[in-house]
Amino acid sequence: MTGTEGCDRYMSSKFEPKIHVFFCVNALDRGVFSTQDPEKAARIQSVKMPCSSMIKDIFMLKAFECGADGVMVVGCPAGRCKRVDGNIRAAKRVAWVQKLLDEIGLGGKRLVYTASSDTDAAITLLLKGLAELGPNPVKPAAQASPR
Amino acid sequence: MIVAKQKPIAEIKEMLRPYQKVLILGCGTCVKTCFAGGEDEAATLGAALRLAFGQESKSIETEELTVERQCEDAFIQEAAQAVARNEAVLSLACGAGVQAMARRFAKSVLLPGVNTTFIGVLEKPGLFTEECSGCGDCDLDTFGGICPVTRCSKRLMNGPCGGSKNGKCEVSPDIDCAWQLIIDRLTALGLQGNLKRYIPAKDWRPSLAGGPRRLLREDHVI
Ligand code: SF4
Numbered sequence: 001m002t003g004t005e006g007c008d009r010y011m012s013s014k015f016e017p018k019i020h021v022f023f024c025v026n027a028l029d030r031g032v033f034s035t036q037d038p039e040k041a042a043r044i045q046s047v048k049m050p051c052s053s054m055i056k057d058i059f060m061l062k063a064f065e066c067g068a069d070g071v072m073v074v075g076c077p078a079g080r081c082k083r084v085d086g087n088i089r090a091a092k093r094v095a096w097v098q099k100l101l102d103e104i105g106l107g108g109k110r111l112v113y114t115a116s117s118d119t120d121a122a123i124t125l126l127l128k129g130l131a132e133l134g135p136n137p138v139k140p141a142a143q144a145s146p147r
Numbered sequence: 148m149i150v151a152k153q154k155p156i157a158e159i160k161e162m163l164r165p166y167q168k169v170l171i172l173g174c175g176t177c178v179k180t181c182f183a184g185g186e187d188e189a190a191t192l193g194a195a196l197r198l199a200f201g202q203e204s205k206s207i208e209t210e211e212l213t214v215e216r217q218c219e220d221a222f223i224q225e226a227a228q229a230v231a232r233n234e235a236v237l238s239l240a241c242g243a244g245v246q247a248m249a250r251r252f253a254k255s256v257l258l259p260g261v262n263t264t265f266i267g268v269l270e271k272p273g274l275f276t277e278e279c280s281g282c283g284d285c286d287l288d289t290f291g292g293i294c295p296v297t298r299c300s301k302r303l304m305n306g307p308c309g310g311s312k313n314g315k316c317e318v319s320p321d322i323d324c325a326w327q328l329i330i331d332r333l334t335a336l337g338l339q340g341n342l343k344r345y346i347p348a349k350d351w352r353p354s355l356a357g358g359p360r361r362l363l364r365e366d367h368v369i
């Protein structure tokens with residue numbers, strides 16, 4: 001993102017959270033992330049991965065550095081990971097980074113893990129957490145461009 | 148391997164507060180294996196610190212680099228240029244690595260990013276356990292390969308304390324009783340006779356009690 005986009009968001013009185021989704025390509029129909037709600041869809045940027053276990057701590061933090069207000073990781077439903085336990089690994093990594101986000105003051109509720117069967121409910125939960133926490137507090141100048 | 152644990156972000160932040168440009172230097176050997184200070188951890192810590200400081204008025208520039216081993220001069224030389232372009236180095240190596248860096252880069256500020264914890268093994272994925280205290284006079288032959296100096300909570304050298312229950316130490320049900328393990332293993336090996344050996348009071352001089360230790364191999368000194 002550019003610095004200007006970040007500034008616009010901070011000047012706007014209505015908080016419209018930006019959400020970054022990392023999803024497993026095997027977890028979703030046709031390997032595409034979608035949501036029923038067009039308003040939510042407009043706020044979402046998604047990245048597909050060969051398996052949810054490919055998610056790394058740095059990817060999630062980098063999304064926040066690039067201006068995301070919330071991040072969601074989507075894996076396969078329990079017992080249906082093609083790589084056996086990739087979804088369990090992803091969920092654990094997300095839980096670890098949630099603690100890190102609390103530690104650095106950004107708030108662990110900005111990050112959720114969900115199984116693909118439940119993405120709309122997870123976005124709603126994430127938006128609820130974001131409504132409590134407000135916009136990503138990292139000043140736009142400190143936000144990195146995606147590398 | 149040396150097992151270490153990353154320091155809390157709040158503590159690292161306070162150390163770094165006086166600086167604007169910081170090199171986060173990972174080490175690709177022990178601390179990488181225990182997820183405290185390898186490439187991934189250096190990158191994650193860099194982002195975490197930028198996000199943490201980004202919420203305040205303070206901004207910080209971080210550079211991340213990982214060398215193979217920070218306890219060896221030949222490897223840390225590779226970091227020279229990166230060290231020179233930053234105001235301070237946050238080393239994610241064990242205490243030996245931090246000190247090797249401080250020795251080589253006399254004019255640079257060296258800060259520890261991890262707490263060096265123990266000499267241990269990877270018991271199963273994600274679990275590291277302490278096995279050796281580096282006492283300088285190894286008696287593992289007597290104890291069937293299980294160290295009572297390190298693994299018996301009371302460092303008993305001549306048999307169990309009597310508090311062991313179901314193979315667990317009385318100090319905590321999470322700790323195996325080292326003496327139960329020693330007796331089981333010596334029995335399995337047919338070496339019960341070892342248990343009759345009296346171990347006199349341990350001589351701690353070869354350990355840290357004698358001041359900093361040195362290991363000199365004349366045949367490798369030119
Ligand atoms: S006896 Fe000493 S050197 Fe041997 S394993 Fe135990 S602490 Fe380490």
Ligand code: SF4
Pocket residue numbers: 298299300301302303306307308309310311312315316317318323324325326327
């Ligand atoms: S219970 Fe076993 S390990 Fe614990 S202090 Fe006693 S002898 Fe040592």
